[in-house]
Amino acid sequence: MTEPQPAHIAMFSIAAPGHVNPSLDVIRELVARGHRVSYAIPGAFAERVAATGATPVVYDSVLPTEEDPDAWGTELIDNIEPFLRDAIHVLPQLAAAFAGDEPDLVLHDITSYPAPVLAHRWGVPAISLWPNLVPWEGYAEEVAEPMFAELKQSERGKAYYARFQGWLEDHGLAHVHPDRLVSSPRKALVLIPRALQPQADRVDSSVFTFVGACQGDRADQGEWQRPAGAEKVLLVSLGSAFTKQPGFYRECVKAFGELPGWHMVLQIGRYVSAAELGPLPANVEVHSWVPQLSVLRQADAFITHAGAGGSQEGLATGTPMVAVPQAVDQFGNADMLVEQGVARRMDSGTATADELREAVLGLVSDPEVARRLQEIRAEMAGEGGTRAAADLIESELGSRTPARP
Numbered sequence: 001m002t003e004p005q006p007a008h009i010a011m012f013s014i015a016a017p018g019h020v021n022p023s024l025d026v027i028r029e030l031v032a033r034g035h036r037v038s039y040a041i042p043g044a045f046a047e048r049v050a051a052t053g054a055t056p057v058v059y060d061s062v063l064p065t066e067e068d069p070d071a072w073g074t075e076l077i078d079n080i081e082p083f084l085r086d087a088i089h090v091l092p093q094l095a096a097a098f099a100g101d102e103p104d105l106v107l108h109d110i111t112s113y114p115a116p117v118l119a120h121r122w123g124v125p126a127i128s129l130w131p132n133l134v135p136w137e138g139y140a141e142e143v144a145e146p147m148f149a150e151l152k153q154s155e156r157g158k159a160y161y162a163r164f165q166g167w168l169e170d171h172g173l174a175h176v177h178p179d180r181l182v183s184s185p186r187k188a189l190v191l192i193p194r195a196l197q198p199q200a201d202r203v204d205s206s207v208f209t210f211v212g213a214c215q216g217d218r219a220d221q222g223e224w225q226r227p228a229g230a231e232k233v234l235l236v237s238l239g240s241a242f243t244k245q246p247g248f249y250r251e252c253v254k255a256f257g258e259l260p261g262w263h264m265v266l267q268i269g270r271y272v273s274a275a276e277l278g279p280l281p282a283n284v285e286v287h288s289w290v291p292q293l294s295v296l297r298q299a300d301a302f303i304t305h306a307g308a309g310g311s312q313e314g315l316a317t318g319t320p321m322v323a324v325p326q327a328v329d330q331f332g333n334a335d336m337l338v339e340q341g342v343a344r345r346m347d348s349g350t351a352t353a354d355e356l357r358e359a360v361l362g363l364v365s366d367p368e369v370a371r372r373l374q375e376i377r378a379e380m381a382g383e384g385g386t387r388a389a390a391d392l393i394e395s396e397l398g399s400r401t402p403a404r405p
Helices: 017-032 043-050 076-097 114-122 139-153 155-170 178-183 246-256 292-296 308-316 330-339 353-364 367-383 385-400
Strands: 008-012 036-041 055-058 105-109 126-130 188-190 208-210 232-237 262-267 284-287 301-304 321-323 343-345
Touching (some): 008 017, 008 114, 017 036, 017 043, 017 126, 017 308, 036 043, 043 055, 076 155, 105 114, 139 178, 188 385, 232 246, 232 292, 301 353, 308 321, 308 330, 321 330, 343 353
Parallel strands (some): 008 036, 126 188, 188 208, 232 262, 232 301
16 A cells, blocks of 8 residues: 655744744644644744644734834734734745645645735635634624624724735635635634634534644753742733733732742743842842743642733643633623633732732642643543544644554
8 A cells, every 4th residue: 555645734823922822732743643744934943843743934024023012002903903914924925935836735824814815826725723712603693793893983994904805815815805814714623622712602613623732742841840849830921912910929029928838930021021029038039030831730829911822831731720811802701710710810910919819829729620620631631632623633634644553
């Protein structure tokens, strides 16, 4: 019997941890199965991509980065215009980079607008990767239309949609409305557990497949060691972007500094210095970055901004959470964690040390929280993770997939 030839798979994403990291273990698995993966990504993430065995295809992006999160603005139109601007800038680069070496299949993060355009041009199937919640049947009427109604009536909004529609028409996609380019994929992998998905029973399972957390061992990020004598460990992290919160960090130190039996790991990001927090007790360690999953595997509680990555890592490790959302999908994630019975939600701008301490201690002492976390961990294990994601991707390649072990 002739061994099928491996396929060439192209993955497209943007320079943002919350959009790159969820895909990495899936890419690593595809490479291990014998596929050649080209991963289009800005240079800041090329090394991270190369570590999976994929070949980085580096392009120049004009999207705001982690260095300047304020560049995203404050209005809805401020948040969406950059993706179209970037797509127009990036598409010619990617078309040239893949000329003569077109892939057999396109994978793409939901923020990569050029990817479905290129898949259409090349006549190959595309699978979108969703690192956050997906639309359910009725989402457009219940959520999207009210959210975008005012914008679509504004001059700036009309100009945005006209430019977007014109760009699609220029590339043979006149039949696709801008709103549907992302929200209505032919096939999608959802890289969050169903436990984080609102209205999960109304999601079209013929399009969206939940595979849950695809985390891998993360050994390349390093390991954190629990200090001797630490009875309980608390991790505090607001992610990588919205971390300018020195006042909140001081409240956390006040809440858990010198609290008997507790050790706190505080990740403060790049915009705050440890000196701004004042004197630190011996049971508090402060870092600009920590290997989060390694810490969570040993932690007893997690104060988190409720990003999709952190939320599912907390669920996967069975860690009770206090959610202090900062932006975009984090508010919805926080509500889902509360609804699942494994978290409490607070406002980082108003939370006091006493309130934070009371919330954490209440969560870790509640047997119902522990029981629910164990249930969710079992559900997530059943979703299949990385292996299930790679199986679905290979099924789209048909007879070209390598023989399975």
